[in-house]
Amino acid sequence: MAMQQKPTQKPLGAQISHMLKARGVDTIFGIPGVHNIEMYRGIEEAGITHVLARHEQGAGFMADGYARATGRPGVTYVITGPGLLNALTPLGQAWSDSVPVLAISSCLDEVAARKGQLHQMRDQEGAAATVCDWSETATSPEAAFVLVDRAFSEFASERPRPKHMQVPIALLGARADAAPEAAMLPTPPVARAEDVAAAAEWLLGARRPLFIFGGGAIEGSDAARALAAATGAASFCSFAGRGVIAGDDPLHFGAYLSRPGSAELIARADLVIAVGTELAEVDLWRDTLGHDAPLIRVDIDAATLNATAQADLAIQGDAAAFLSDLLALVEPHATPGKWDRDIIASARVRFRAEVDAARPGIAPICDALAAAMPADLMVYSDMTQFAYVAKEIWPMARPGHWHHPFGFGTLGYALPAAIGGKVGRPDLPILTIAGDYGFQYTLQELGVAVELGLPMPILLWDNAKLKEIEDAMVASQIAPNAVVARNPDFVALGKAYGTMAVKPDTVEALIAAVLAGFEADGPTLIHVTPDILG
Missing domain, CATH: 3.40.50.970 (Thiamin diphosphate (ThDP)-binding fold, Pyr/PP domains)
Structure with a gap:
C-alpha cells in the first residue's frame, strides 16, 4: 500500500x-x-x-x-x-x-x-x-x-x-512540507547613545558645519532638513543622496560633490559629517575628500566607515535613526552657523557652468523638462551623457526618486529597471532616460512594457555615437576609434514592438510627448537628437 x-x-x-x-x-x-x-x-x-x-x-x-x-x-x-x-x-x-x-x-x-x-x-x-x-x-x-x-x-x-x-x-x-511561519524581522543597528552625544557636542561647537548625505540617508530626509535648518549647516549630496536636502535650500551645494572645486569648499568647514555615503571613487572622482576639519562618518556598514576617508568619529548605525536622535539633542541648543550664502550660490553657478561646458546643449533641455514634470516624478537613467548632466543639475524635491547604475556603471539598466519600478509603483509617473548605444543592450524589454500596457515615456538621447568615450579618447590624445555604430530607425523600431513612437523637433514638443506618455495606455519611445536645439 x-x-x-x-x-x-x-x-x-x-x-x-x-x-x-x-x-x-x-x-x-x-x-x-x-x-x-x-x-x-x-x-x-x-x-x-x-x-x-x-x-x-x-x-x-x-x-x-x-x-x-x-x-x-x-x-x-x-x-x-x-x-x-x-x-x-x-x-x-x-x-x-x-x-x-x-x-x-x-x-x-x-x-x-x-x-x-x-x-x-x-x-x-x-x-x-x-x-x-x-x-x-x-x-x-x-x-x-x-x-x-x-x-x-x-x-x-x-x-x-x-x-x-x-x-x-x-x-x-x-x-x-510547507515553510515555517514567518518570524519577526530584525531591525538595523542603532548608533550608540554616547556616539550620538559626541556627534551632537561636536556639531554644537562648530561654526561652519558641513553635512554630506549619501543614498543611505534617504529615509532620514526630514530629520536631515531639520538639522540643516537648525544649525545653519551647509551640505553636499552624492548622486544617490539627491533630494535628502531640498534642491533650492540656499545652504545646499547640491550634487556637485564630484566637481574638483568642491574640495576647497569642503576645506572651509570646521566639521564634516558624512551620513550614509561611501565617499567612493564614483562619488568624488578624486583621491581625497578635501577636508581639514574633523570628520564624523555614519553608516550601517562597518566596513565602509574607514574604507576611503579616515573618520575621527566612526559611528555604525542606521542613518535615519542617527539623524533623528542627533536632531533631538541638537535642535533645542543650536545656533545658526556662519556659512556665507553668496559663496554657496556662486559655487553652484560655477559648477553648473562647468557641467554645461563639458557636455554642451544638454543642460537647457534638462531645465525645461524639470520645470514641467510632476512633483512626484521618478526617473530611471542609463549610462549616457544626458543622464550625466541631469544627475548634477536636475533639482530633486524628494529623495529616492532618481535611480541610476551609479557604482557598477552598467549599460542597459534604465529600460528594464523602469519597467520593474512601474510594476511596483503603478501610481507614479516614471520617466526612462537612455542613450542610443546603451538602449540597445536591453531594448528587447520594450516587448514587456507593451505586453503589460505600462504608460512609460522613454527619452532616447541619440547623438549617434559613444560620445563620452570619444571625448575621453580625444582628451587622452587618442584618435577616436570604434565609437560610431550604425543605429536603427528608432521610431520604426518602437512601432515594430507596439510602442507609440515620436521624434519631437522642439523642446516644447519633447515636453508634450513626455507628459502625454504618462497618460498613455502603453510605453512611448521619444527619439531625441541634439538637433532639437536647432
Whole structure:
C-alpha cells in the first residue's frame, strides 16, 4: 500500500513560491526553462504575479528597479548556467548600489561525476558569489527555507545587497512540507547613545558645519532638513543622496560633490559629517575628500566607515535613526552657523557652468523638462551623457526618486529597471532616460512594457555615437576609434514592438510627448537628437 502524502506537502518549488508570498513578495521577474519549471508550479497558486522578461539581464534589472521604487526586495527566477550568468550583471549593479534583490536559480544535481550536461558549468555557486553578498546551495527543503528567511532578515537589518540561492533540479520537484511561519524581522543597528552625544557636542561647537548625505540617508530626509535648518549647516549630496536636502535650500551645494572645486569648499568647514555615503571613487572622482576639519562618518556598514576617508568619529548605525536622535539633542541648543550664502550660490553657478561646458546643449533641455514634470516624478537613467548632466543639475524635491547604475556603471539598466519600478509603483509617473548605444543592450524589454500596457515615456538621447568615450579618447590624445555604430530607425523600431513612437523637433514638443506618455495606455519611445536645439 502506497504511503499517503501529508495534505500540506507540495513540490518544493511550489512551497518556495508560497513562502515568498507569505514574506510579502507580490511579483517575480524571470524566465522559465526546463531546469526551473518546478519553481513555476506554485507561482499562480500562491497569488504572485510573474513578469516574463525577454532576457535574464532584463529580469535582474527589473527586480532591481522594483526594489528601488518600492523599498521591498526584488525577486528574480532564472535557470541553471547561462540563465544565472545572464543575471550576474544586474546582480553586480545591485551589490554596488545596495539594492535588495534575491535571485533564485535551479542547479544541476550532480556535477563532479557527470560531465556534458545541459547548462553545466564549473562552479555556478562560486560565479554568483563574485557579485552577490552570498551565494548558497540548498540541499534540503529545510535549507531552502532557511536561506529565504536569511535573505529577508539581512535585507531588513543590514546594508541591503543581493543574495543568490540555488536549488538542485530534482529537489525542486520533490514533495516537501510547507515553510515555517514567518518570524519577526530584525531591525538595523542603532548608533550608540554616547556616539550620538559626541556627534551632537561636536556639531554644537562648530561654526561652519558641513553635512554630506549619501543614498543611505534617504529615509532620514526630514530629520536631515531639520538639522540643516537648525544649525545653519551647509551640505553636499552624492548622486544617490539627491533630494535628502531640498534642491533650492540656499545652504545646499547640491550634487556637485564630484566637481574638483568642491574640495576647497569642503576645506572651509570646521566639521564634516558624512551620513550614509561611501565617499567612493564614483562619488568624488578624486583621491581625497578635501577636508581639514574633523570628520564624523555614519553608516550601517562597518566596513565602509574607514574604507576611503579616515573618520575621527566612526559611528555604525542606521542613518535615519542617527539623524533623528542627533536632531533631538541638537535642535533645542543650536545656533545658526556662519556659512556665507553668496559663496554657496556662486559655487553652484560655477559648477553648473562647468557641467554645461563639458557636455554642451544638454543642460537647457534638462531645465525645461524639470520645470514641467510632476512633483512626484521618478526617473530611471542609463549610462549616457544626458543622464550625466541631469544627475548634477536636475533639482530633486524628494529623495529616492532618481535611480541610476551609479557604482557598477552598467549599460542597459534604465529600460528594464523602469519597467520593474512601474510594476511596483503603478501610481507614479516614471520617466526612462537612455542613450542610443546603451538602449540597445536591453531594448528587447520594450516587448514587456507593451505586453503589460505600462504608460512609460522613454527619452532616447541619440547623438549617434559613444560620445563620452570619444571625448575621453580625444582628451587622452587618442584618435577616436570604434565609437560610431550604425543605429536603427528608432521610431520604426518602437512601432515594430507596439510602442507609440515620436521624434519631437522642439523642446516644447519633447515636453508634450513626455507628459502625454504618462497618460498613455502603453510605453512611448521619444527619439531625441541634439538637433532639437536647432
